[in-house]
Amino acid sequence: MKLITAVIQRNKLEPVTKALAERGVGGLTVMDVQGYGSQKGRKEVFRGKTYETTFLPKTRIDVIVPAEEAEAVIDTIVAAAKTGSIGDGKVWASPLTGLVRVRTGEHGPDAI
């Protein structure tokens, strides 16, 4: 099994979720994150004082998939999340050494 993590634009969550569902990925976990990279933060002016935010809102998705599907899933995410503008984010894969479904106690790939 692999854990695929994607940091993407906030408004791409819906299309990515949809694309994954179509590929048969049945579950994922999402969280709000703040990112920083080549893309600059933004400025808000309050009564003439400027507040700069270094970080920009992004969304992080974690999906566990069988090792053999990892490549395909990454491609799906990349395709669905791409706008072509700077700040589109990254997708990475990491190894897992175990997985359990809490409800049933199933182990390994069955638990996905």
Place this chain on the structure above:
Amino acid sequence: MKLITAVIQRNKLEPVTKALAERGVGGLTVMDVQGYGSQKGRKEVFRGKTYETTFLPKTRIDVIVPAEEAEAVIDTIVAAAKTGSIGDGKVWASPLTGLVRVRTGEHGPDAI
């Protein structure tokens, strides 16, 4: 060392924390996440218009443990987090290649 990650029901954070503490796990890191899986999102109706949330609130816990305790810790979490209903979540383990305690600079398992 292993990093154990659990995505569980929100209201199971307290029992899981307690169970881990009883097992001697002395630290953990928690974050609010949104999950999606076999369990469906919920609907709220506002003046006749229905808003469906694809995602449901879950809690994610990250705990670093010595490799040998990983199995037992996973079992503890699963036992404490289980309700038997759909949506109970997953627990997985991933390998770590290093750990440092910021305060002291201690390395490896000593830093846990």
Place this chain on the structure above:
Amino acid sequence: MKLITAVIQRNKLEPVTKALAERGVGGLTVMDVQGYGSQKGRKEVFRGKTYETTFLPKTRIDVIVPAEEAEAVIDTIVAAAKTGSIGDGKVWASPLTGLVRVRTGEHGPDAI
């Protein structure tokens, strides 16, 4: 490539970001987390009733770096995040098996 994860004090985000930028680390992802460890939670009293929070606000940083820079980046973070008081947090490293930049589709270390 390595994924370096740091859980630090909230008010250390700025110095750590700055220190990493100076080292040439060009991107990172941040999220608000709640931590628990040797440091105790805090109490707020409302009309004589005490509410104790087990968890304390911390910040988590994820940075992907070329494997060879991992050690140095960890040291940078530790140096910048340290206050010497309990609750300063942890930094750990995990292996990655792949990385893609969404915008360009670049793979591997080029995508960092």
Place this chain on the structure above:
Amino acid sequence: MAEMQELADVAWILTALTVVLLMFPGLALFYGGMSGTKNVLNMFAMVMTTLGTVTIIYVLFGHGMVVGESLGGIIGNPLDYFGMVGHEEVGVDGGFAETLDLAFFTLFACITVSIIASGAMGRMKFSAWMVFSVIWATLVYFPLGHWVFGDGWLSANVNFHDYAGGTAVHMASGFGALGLAVALGPRRNLQTRPHSLPLVLLGAGILWMGWMGFNGGTAGGANYVAQYTIMTTLFAGGTGMLGFMAFEKFRDGKATVLGMCSGIIAGLVAITPAADAVDPFGALVLGFIAGAFVAWACTWKAKLGVDESLDAFAVHGVGGIVGAMFVVFFGWATYTNDEPIRGIFFGGDISLLWGELIAIGVTCIYAFGVTWIIAKVMDKTMNIRVSNEDEEDLDFKLHGQTAYDYN
């Protein structure tokens, strides 16, 4: 010297105006709470700025157009009250000054325009809104106000009952909001729910208090009618709440808090034309019916595919009609007018029905049609809708700020 009744009247009208002023932040919070987090500020700005834009034109020529000498029943003479010049001496010896009148009527004009912001939610350029608010007030509200509140052809020739602006204020803004929403087309992303119900509740509560000033102040003083309408306004708001909740309970099994707040406003809108024309039972029943009816209107309106998401059409448009028609059929009040008011079912004359239908029809058609034309013409000339990119992040793109920062 003024009469003693008039002296007390001034005290109450000063108060009425003061609480009506709070309706503006009330409405801003009511609408803003129902918006998604990304367009709270824009909603605030649309609602509040009428107090600048519309006020200026009201002082210059609006008051004349509404209550000035009628030019053939079509419109009041715009020059009649130009900046109050020549009217300032009134009241120097005590009693009403025309300045108070002007201020009170200014608020009526402003709030009517503010309500329409519902139809622009989340997709209108802010500069376009500023221009629109001024044009709309001039072409829609001032004429309608003249016909209803002034010596216009409607009040002169048609026998209808409208206590405090069910037509010129509520139906006009409700149908105006619909016209604007139709002209703008729907937002691209309709999946935003009300971001803060506490703000909605607060807004509704403030509006209710303000309505006491609105309806009670329309009585013109601390007199019998003020006391009467304060009572009916209180009662109809209370049962409007229950009516909306009952409908929801019946339809979905659960009575919601947004429904509760909407029901309050529905009841208040409905009692506005009827506040002096129903007895306590009538007020209770009218409120309940209006609440339930508006709840139902929200549902089928959602199916029309028009994105008028804050429901000014259902609440103010439909609610106003319900109130006006209730008087026609079930009116009953003995001492509030020179002659007792009796609805058709209580022995009243059926002629009121035709008059009322004309007044409603004229108001709604005029408001909807002219609003749509204004919006379309503006769109051709200056493009009133924001770009798709701006729409996703409206507050920041239009106003350079975001509503919250909890870090």
Place this chain on the structure above:
Amino acid sequence: MAEMQELADVAWILTALTVVLLMFPGLALFYGGMSGTKNVLNMFAMVMTTLGTVTIIYVLFGHGMVVGESLGGIIGNPLDYFGMVGHEEVGVDGGFAETLDLAFFTLFACITVSIIASGAMGRMKFSAWMVFSVIWATLVYFPLGHWVFGDGWLSANVNFHDYAGGTAVHMASGFGALGLAVALGPRRNLQTRPHSLPLVLLGAGILWMGWMGFNGGTAGGANYVAQYTIMTTLFAGGTGMLGFMAFEKFRDGKATVLGMCSGIIAGLVAITPAADAVDPFGALVLGFIAGAFVAWACTWKAKLGVDESLDAFAVHGVGGIVGAMFVVFFGWATYTNDEPIRGIFFGGDISLLWGELIAIGVTCIYAFGVTWIIAKVMDKTMNIRVSNEDEEDLDFKLHGQTAYDYN
């Protein structure tokens, strides 16, 4: 024709009623802010819907039961004011209309019931609350109101001082909330803290303004007593705040903002029975004592194990008693009543002590007991408590919505 004083009186009472109306969203926000995020909406709904449910019965038979002709001192004649029929002519020639009176008293009844929502926080079925509010008003408030505000046995036979409802409003609701909380049993999860102190502050601030209308309006007009009680109400709220904060500073080392807000309300509750019976110094001292005393009561009440988490018991029950007893001992006001008021320490008659103790005892015992019985009987017949599952997610389960969505 009405007298000129009466004309001015009407202007002020219209105002008083208007600001009292804002106390409802004020109380809703005060309570809702103190609730956890998962039961904000339910709290709003409980507080606000009394304006529908209780209003209806008040118009039908409540006003008669409170101020109608006394049936043997026990209760007023429920038929006396049935929908105001036959009372509408009053005030047609100027001066007070009975409609205003009805509306003002309706609000008193509604707010008393709303306060009790404190005792139901986070665990009562909403339908049960609706039923409870109607039964409670009928069996507890209407009788108590009759005894205190009407011609009931208490006001006829017992010599006690209660300016504006320290007994029938505050002690009744405070002890009622306690009774309801005891009958319901504690919530399963007591670990929720107030989710938004800004809402609490706003609520407290609105309540303070409303209290000006409540106490000032009880004077019945724009007279000496209104001006006097407005002053004492202002002062006691201010020092109530300091008293609560001082107690906290002393106990915990830190004065909190929830304490500040609670102290304001404690001071206001305490001045309610005493507003016309203390001089400026008395108002300042009474406020401070009440604030500190209520702070202390919150602490030991927490130890009783009763989950009455919004502290209506401590604030309204105990606060009301403190105010009433203060008058007995330290009252001092020369021109507000026909005879100067003097507390026992200032030469007053000790008989007032017995009268006051009887009035307090009757109110508190009656309110607590009957409330408990109502709740228990209802529980047997319709099961008034939500299921454990619903309790965890109350707003969604009962009202189908959640309070916030900041995404």
Place this chain on the structure above:
Amino acid sequence: MAEMQELADVAWILTALTVVLLMFPGLALFYGGMSGTKNVLNMFAMVMTTLGTVTIIYVLFGHGMVVGESLGGIIGNPLDYFGMVGHEEVGVDGGFAETLDLAFFTLFACITVSIIASGAMGRMKFSAWMVFSVIWATLVYFPLGHWVFGDGWLSANVNFHDYAGGTAVHMASGFGALGLAVALGPRRNLQTRPHSLPLVLLGAGILWMGWMGFNGGTAGGANYVAQYTIMTTLFAGGTGMLGFMAFEKFRDGKATVLGMCSGIIAGLVAITPAADAVDPFGALVLGFIAGAFVAWACTWKAKLGVDESLDAFAVHGVGGIVGAMFVVFFGWATYTNDEPIRGIFFGGDISLLWGELIAIGVTCIYAFGVTWIIAKVMDKTMNIRVSNEDEEDLDFKLHGQTAYDYN
């Protein structure tokens, strides 16, 4: 017996006081919304507690110092109104009681001190604030109030126009806030933005309503001037909003909502000294100019390096000066005073310029200087600034609570 005008006057002043009271939570929310999440509660506590601390000293000796018999033009006799003893009989037969006067003036004193909290934002010990508020009221506000509102040397010898406290209230608090901010030094972390603009809007809206009571109540009754100033106050608030937004649009390309709210207050501050001295056009123009001018002042003030982040200096200090100077040059009102008011450009006498400059100069220099001295002396004796550690987590460290818990 009181005259009939006076009876109506009482009704209006009771109302005015009631809505002025709501300005305190209004200001608390306005300031608290502009603060970062970590010092919302502290801001609330600073603003609200003046209603306790300042009230007490006002009742004891403040009212005497302001309006008591003048001791050589310097200060009123502190003993003159000690707890109102001897003044309670006034109004027993109808008409104004002195108690109402006392309560109204108490609120003036309290709100002036509350505004200064702007200068202490995020870094002052709470106990130090409590002490400071009492000392400041005594040494700065009471003397200034005496000079302007009482029989002090300024009002006796200098010909200047200040309708409702542009000097003693707004310039004094604006320059006081600046003095306090200078004495305290800047916060360590200046990177916090306003955490909730909905709270800011709500606060501004409430303040606007309260200002109707403030300016309208200063007229002393339900008379011509009250009706006149209510109108000008409405208009200046509306265009103040536009002026600030226009300046922002011009400078940054976007009109913000914080700017909108700030502009309302700027317009209101500016109209305070001028409300009876401009005609409708004048009010509209003055509001706009004040809004734009204050917007500009916020910008250059930011460059001074003084951390007075809630901008009481720019809004109240500069705004007040703009209003006062506007009257000198462009005043025009015919019936509000015994003699018509005419600004220099409309044929008025240039002597008003000198008088006005003296009044402004004295107020601003006195307020700034004495405030700075008080703060510095207090700092030497009790250390008024919080520790660096406490500054990072202010609400929790000073008040033991945090503002929100959305979990």
